[in-house]
Amino acid sequence: MDLLAAAQAVRSGRATATALLTQSIMAADAAACAHVFIRRFDEQALVCAAAVDEACAALMPLPPLAGLSISVKDLFNVAGWPATAGSAAMADQPPASDDCSAVARLRAAGAALIGHTNLSEFAFSGVGINPLHGTPTNPATLVHNATLRVPGGSTSGGAVSVAAGAAWAALGSDTGGSIRIPAALQGLVGFKNTQRLTPLDGAVPLSSTLDTACAITRSVGDAVLLHGILAARTPRPLARPLPALRLAVPQTLVLDGLDGDVKRAFEDALATLRAAGARIDEIDLPPLNELAALNAQGGFSAAESWAWHRKRLGERAPLYDPRVVTRIRRGEAFSAADYIDLHLARRDWIARMAALLGDYDAMLSPTVPMVAPALAPLLASDPRFFAINAMLLRNPSLVNFLDGCALSLPCQAPGQMPVGLMVWAGALADDAVLGVSLAVEAALALRHHRA
Numbered sequence: 001m002d003l004l005a006a007a008q009a010v011r012s013g014r015a016t017a018t019a020l021l022t023q024s025i026m027a028a029d030a031a032a033c034a035h036v037f038i039r040r041f042d043e044q045a046l047v048c049a050a051a052v053d054e055a056c057a058a059l060m061p062l063p064p065l066a067g068l069s070i071s072v073k074d075l076f077n078v079a080g081w082p083a084t085a086g087s088a089a090m091a092d093q094p095p096a097s098d099d100c101s102a103v104a105r106l107r108a109a110g111a112a113l114i115g116h117t118n119l120s121e122f123a124f125s126g127v128g129i130n131p132l133h134g135t136p137t138n139p140a141t142l143v144h145n146a147t148l149r150v151p152g153g154s155t156s157g158g159a160v161s162v163a164a165g166a167a168w169a170a171l172g173s174d175t176g177g178s179i180r181i182p183a184a185l186q187g188l189v190g191f192k193n194t195q196r197l198t199p200l201d202g203a204v205p206l207s208s209t210l211d212t213a214c215a216i217t218r219s220v221g222d223a224v225l226l227h228g229i230l231a232a233r234t235p236r237p238l239a240r241p242l243p244a245l246r247l248a249v250p251q252t253l254v255l256d257g258l259d260g261d262v263k264r265a266f267e268d269a270l271a272t273l274r275a276a277g278a279r280i281d282e283i284d285l286p287p288l289n290e291l292a293a294l295n296a297q298g299g300f301s302a303a304e305s306w307a308w309h310r311k312r313l314g315e316r317a318p319l320y321d322p323r324v325v326t327r328i329r330r331g332e333a334f335s336a337a338d339y340i341d342l343h344l345a346r347r348d349w350i351a352r353m354a355a356l357l358g359d360y361d362a363m364l365s366p367t368v369p370m371v372a373p374a375l376a377p378l379l380a381s382d383p384r385f386f387a388i389n390a391m392l393l394r395n396p397s398l399v400n401f402l403d404g405c406a407l408s409l410p411c412q413a414p415g416q417m418p419v420g421l422m423v424w425a426g427a428l429a430d431d432a433v434l435g436v437s438l439a440v441e442a443a444l445a446l447r448h449h450r451a
Contacts, residue, residue: 002219003168003226007066010056017049017056017067021112024069028114028166035134036157036166037115038074039081045069045112052110063110064225070111071167073119073158076100076213077202085204086119086130089312089319100202102171102213102230109229114167117157121321123173123206124305124328126181126368126392127378127385128156131321135379136160138372140186140418149372152182152392159186159216169226170216175206175301177368177396180408183216184367184420190216191223191407191434192399194427197231205308209300209343210400220409220441224434238361238435242443243277245361245436253288254365254395261371261412265419269411269444270364276443280364287352291398294345298330299401303339306331323385346401353402354426362429362436367408367420368392395422403427407437411444 001009009015025042027033052067077083077096084090099107107113118133120126128151129135136156138149140163151160158170159182172179174192183190191214198213205211215226228235238245249255249270258266274280297303305328317325357363369391378385399406399422406424423437 003065003068003217003222004219006068006168007064010052010066010068011062013056017052017112018046021045021049021067021069024114024166024168027164028161030164032139032164033136033160033166035118035130035136036160036164038084038086038118038133038157040115041078041081041113042115045114048110048112063108064229065106065110067110067112069114069167070106071114071117071158071161071170072103073155073170073172074116075119075123075173075204076103076171078103078113078116081116083116083204085122086133087121087320088132089316090204096202098202101199102203105229105232106171114161117155117161117170119156119158120154121324122204122305122309123154123175123178124301124324125153125389126177127389128153128182129378129385130156135375137375138186139164141372144417148375150185150375150378152185152372154178155182155216159183159188162188162216162218168218169222171230172214172216173203173206174212174214174400175210176393176400179214179216180367180396180406180420180422181392183408185372185418187410187412187418188216188218189220189223189407189409190214191227192396192405193227193231193430194405195403197233197430205304207301207304209304212400220407220434220437223407223437227430227434235434236431237438238432240435240439241277242273242439243279245439246279246281246359247273247362247364247436248281248283248360249364250285250288251282252285253291254398257369257391258366259370261417262366262369262419265412265416266366266421268413269421272447273440273443278443281360283356285353285356287349287356288398290349291401294342294349295401297334297338298327300342302327302331303334303342304331306334323382350402350426357426361432362423362425365395365422365424367422368395371417371419399424405430405433407433409437409441
């Protein structure tokens with residue numbers, strides 16, 4: 001059951017918001033959610049659910065989220081609680097006096113906010129490791145073997161809260177893939193909307209140029225709902241059947257180094273879409289080969305995080321995760337001229353990419369080139385950690401640099417390790433990406449049903 005189905009169950013009287021929230025709280029208390037929550041808001045959440053049940057009994061219209069459990073990444077201000085970005089360096093933060101805009105919109109839509117979730121410290125990694133609060137393990141992969149695998153980051157706890165049943169959706173952020181990476185590795189849906197559509201006030205920043213407030217969900221339909229709430233707009237997903245869509249698979253960069261599971265799942269998904277009538281071209285996108293050089297100094301994340309952290313680092317560097325400090329300090333060597341040049345280069349790059357993408361409704365690619373890697377080797381080895389982190393970020397981060405939008409949805413066959421398929425396009429093509437994703441999800445679901 002996804003969030004849309006659960007909300008309908010509450011509206012129809014087949015379930016109560018309080019009963020469903022109680023189940024979410026029990027899931028949050030279970031072993032699968034170890035290290036997922038930094039702080040919990042159970043009492044507030046129960047009050048919210050009870051208010052929805054009272055409204056339902058009085059035959060009043062219910063809000064769209066119907067008192068269901070939603071988790072919040074520990075970057076976003078929730079009134080009455082501190083937001084500490086998963087870091088000991090922020091441990092003395094006072095409680096927030098107000099909800100940030102994204103949280104206020106969720107609350108107004110009837111969300112029962114269950115708690116602040118764990119993350120890579122200051123959202124600075126695609127792996128999801130947090131040495132202070134512990135690292136949530138990936139519950140979606142434990143059914144395959146006993147190896148503990150990474151959850152993906154930086155919205156690690158948020159994704160696990162959804163995968164383990166503690167939340168119906170998770171508010172998070174995406175700077176280079178932080179929503180889509182954990183969604184892909186855990187068999188969930190992650191939608192990164194065009195950045196300008198959702199407010200970022202009241203959130204600890206990583207990169208003001210790239211940060212996006214968005215959500216992890218259980219289905220594409222849920223992603224449409226959450227996007228409408230967070231962006232305060234009415235999404236109009238492109239309502240066209242697969243044969244009427246023009247899609248493309250870039251052959252440049254995004255297919256390099258795929259592991260066997262990802263390659264097989266992605267190719268099988270494309271075959272299913274083609275069999276359903278989709279026209280899918282294979283195209284070259286030469287500008288993708290320029291990304292490594294453009295971001296060789298650390299990119300906007302290094303420059304802008306250094307600007308935000310430099311005073312705090314001077315006072316509290318020993319309290320930071322050393323791996324995070326290494327990445328932030330890359331921005332120390334960024335000059336003002338370097339920063340301006342990068343903005344100008346990005347503007348030119350986006351224009352050249354837009355010219356190549358213009359004939360298509362969306363691009364298709366693997367979200368990340370690997371299934372979830374084992375956790376233990378990444379805890380022990382800095383070189384391996386940074387290599388895996390770079391690979392996880394490679395595909396999703398191109399969309400952030402493009403100022404675009406993208407959705408990751410599961411494409412693996414039943415019984416296989418989770419693999420994400422990414423549907424993406426340029427800025428303000430959100431409704432097209434959502435519409436294509438709904439069509440792709442339906443075609444893949446029909447394949448599984450027939451199997």
